[in-house]
Amino acid sequence: xxxxxxxxxxxxxxxxxxxxxxxxxxxxxxxxxxxxxxxxxxxxxxxxxxxxxxxxxxxxxxxxxxxxxxxxxxxxxxxxxxxxxxxxxxxxxxxxxxxxxxxxxxxxxxxxxxxxxxxxxxxxxxxxxxxxxxxxxxxxxxxxxxxxxxxxxxxxxxxxxxxxxxxxxxxxxxxxxxxxxxxxxxxxxxxxxxxxxxxxxxxxxxxxxxxxxxxxxxxxxxxxxxx
Numbered sequence: 001x002x003x004x005x006x007x008x009x010x011x012x013x014x015x016x017x018x019x020x021x022x023x024x025x026x027x028x029x030x031x032x033x034x035x036x037x038x039x040x041x042x043x044x045x046x047x048x049x050x051x052x053x054x055x056x057x058x059x060x061x062x063x064x065x066x067x068x069x070x071x072x073x074x075x076x077x078x079x080x081x082x083x084x085x086x087x088x089x090x091x092x093x094x095x096x097x098x099x100x101x102x103x104x105x106x107x108x109x110x111x112x113x114x115x116x117x118x119x120x121x122x123x124x125x126x127x128x129x130x131x132x133x134x135x136x137x138x139x140x141x142x143x144x145x146x147x148x149x150x151x152x153x154x155x156x157x158x159x160x161x162x163x164x165x166x167x168x169x170x171x172x173x174x175x176x177x178x179x180x181x182x183x184x185x186x187x188x189x190x191x192x193x194x195x196x197x198x199x200x201x202x203x204x205x206x207x208x209x210x211x212x213x214x215x216x217x218x219x220x221x222x223x224x225x226x227x
Contacts, residue, residue: 130147
């Protein structure tokens with residue numbers, strides 16, 4: 001790997017961040033690389049790998065950036081807040097618990113707007129950033145992680161070790177379930193792309209389009225707004 005290059009994964013909420021964090025933590029332990037998960041106070045000079053927002057892209061870096069269909073982001077966030085019993089979900093859970101799912105999803109769309117704006121405002125022209133879609137990576141993990149780790153600068157035996165790390169942090173390895181098998185209270189609940197189709201009513205579709213305008217088309221998830 002490149003000794004002097006900062007490896008960065010630019011994360012967004014509900015876009016496989018927990019998944020990539022597990023992989024980066026494993027990389028940190030395996031290769032003795034200092035990991036940083038926040039850039040609020042800058043980047044430590046000893047840090048070698050970072051998972052954070054775009055502010056981490058500074059100096060000599062190579063990076064990945066992964067987005068997800070915003071409709072699935074909203075659905076994933078809805079079920080996460082509805083079923084997870086942890087302190088940081090209590091406020092959101094109180095806003096959607098007991099409401100019809102349609103209303104809850106609309107409230108979740110509102111709550112996700114900052115994430116949607118951040119995704120829309122990302123610089124997709126940076127030549128040092130490999131752009132990824134969650135849907136592509138989750139369905140073709142060996143192919144994409146081979147590309148990702150090579151992009152980061154790993155090769156030879158190190159690359160083989162990295163691929164082992166990716167495999168032991170896969171959805172199935174971490175949960176014991178196949179992709180798409182649901183566990184409502186689990187952080188890794190279901191993971192399968194396109195779940196929004198099961199939960200978006202016509203009213204939710206209209207609300208989503210009003211709030212996000214052309215976002216789905218701009219990100220390449222639809223060819224027009226008539227979905």
